[in-house]
Amino acid sequence: MKHHIFSSLSLLLLILQISTLAQAQTAIAPAPSGPTNITKILEKAGQFTTLIRLMKVTQVGDQINTQLNNSNQGMTVFAPTDNAFSNLKSGTINSLSAQQQVQLVQFHVLPNFISMTQFQTVSNPLRTQAGDASPGDFPLNVTTSGNQVNVSTGVDDATVANTIYTDGQLALYQVDKVLQPLSIFAAPAPATAPAPATLKSKRKSPAALSPSSGSDDSPADASGAELSIAMHGMTVLVIGVSLFVFWL
Ligand SMILES: *[C@@H]1O[C@H](CO)[C@@H](O)[C@H](O)[C@H]1NC(C)=O
Ligand SMILES: *[C@@H]1O[C@H](CO)[C@@H](O)[C@H](O)[C@H]1NC(C)=O
Numbered sequence: 001m002k003h004h005i006f007s008s009l010s011l012l013l014l015i016l017q018i019s020t021l022a023q024a025q026t027a028i029a030p031a032p033s034g035p036t037n038i039t040k041i042l043e044k045a046g047q048f049t050t051l052i053r054l055m056k057v058t059q060v061g062d063q064i065n066t067q068l069n070n071s072n073q074g075m076t077v078f079a080p081t082d083n084a085f086s087n088l089k090s091g092t093i094n095s096l097s098a099q100q101q102v103q104l105v106q107f108h109v110l111p112n113f114i115s116m117t118q119f120q121t122v123s124n125p126l127r128t129q130a131g132d133a134s135p136g137d138f139p140l141n142v143t144t145s146g147n148q149v150n151v152s153t154g155v156d157d158a159t160v161a162n163t164i165y166t167d168g169q170l171a172l173y174q175v176d177k178v179l180q181p182l183s184i185f186a187a188p189a190p191a192t193a194p195a196p197a198t199l200k201s202k203r204k205s206p207a208a209l210s211p212s213s214g215s216d217d218s219p220a221d222a223s224g225a226e227l228s229i230a231m232h233g234m235t236v237l238v239i240g241v242s243l244f245v246f247w248l
């Protein structure tokens with residue numbers, strides 16, 4: 001009896017090990033090299049999950065990749081950290097319309113390559129991908145002092161914390177604040193009657209960001225479920241086999 005239990009236990013352990021090994025192997029996919037992929041660079045840098053998600057929903061990430069591949073002007077991107085996004089008043093991003101979300105991300109992108117030293121000689125206001133830099137629209141000013149670079153929008157001021165990536169084509173800088181354009185974040189007019197309704201419907205828009213909106217979770221869940229069904233089947237089989245052996 002003890003012997004049978006022991007052998008079915010070791011068989012179960014063996015099956016467990018094989019399953020774990022199989023899962024581990026499917027999890028590691030070879031990284032393809034090719035054109036510059038800003039998402040991949042941000043993923044590698046860590047602490048930019050909100051920006052990555054926003055770049056995905058608004059498709060600005062794809063626009064940046066395409067533009068980098070198809071022109072030699074280069075690009076400059078200010079990347080606010082997850083911490084910077086969480087310092088915004090809660091619900092700020094979700095209360096923006098889909099178009100405003102696109103503009104917000106584009107406001108962090110300049111249509112040419114600017115190195116840290118070149119910031120000292122740029123003329124204000126800078127033009128961003130969000131459009132018109134005239135007062136009230138999307139002006140962005142840069143001020144420098146030695147190696148320090150500050151960015152001001154007329155709503156808030158951010159400091160460039162460090163260079164995440166630079167290759168002469170793409171310059172990616174970490175900033176400590178979300179750059180808030182005047183056009184979207186200028187002091188709002190007093191609330192009128194229809195305002196709450198608009199806000200509510202916007203919150204329900206498919207572009208709304210929530211931690212659960214990532215489709216990345218589903219494949220893992222599915223394979224997890226499959227695995228547990230398979231494991232269950234194996235356990236039943238093992239018990240069946242050991243009972244059979246026991247009765248022989
Ligand atoms: C860029 O990288 C991300 C994350 O690594 C990946 O999901 C995406 O498919 C890549 N895009 C291209 C065009 O290779
Ligand atoms: C990059 O540009 C080349 C040549 O212009 C083009 O053939 C290729 O499809 C582009 N790749 C991407 C991912 O846009």
Ligand SMILES: *[C@@H]1O[C@H](CO)[C@@H](O)[C@H](O)[C@H]1NC(C)=O
Nearest residue numbers: 143144145148149150157159
């Ligand atoms: C940049 O901003 C920081 C913090 O607000 C401030 O202490 C510093 O003097 C600013 N530097 C420049 C060059 O504007």
Ligand SMILES: *[C@@H]1O[C@H](CO)[C@@H](O)[C@H](O)[C@H]1NC(C)=O
Nearest residue numbers: 124125139140141152153154
């Ligand atoms: C940006 O710079 C321009 C030109 O120097 C100036 O007129 C404008 O007031 C500045 N705006 C902000 C928000 O600093």
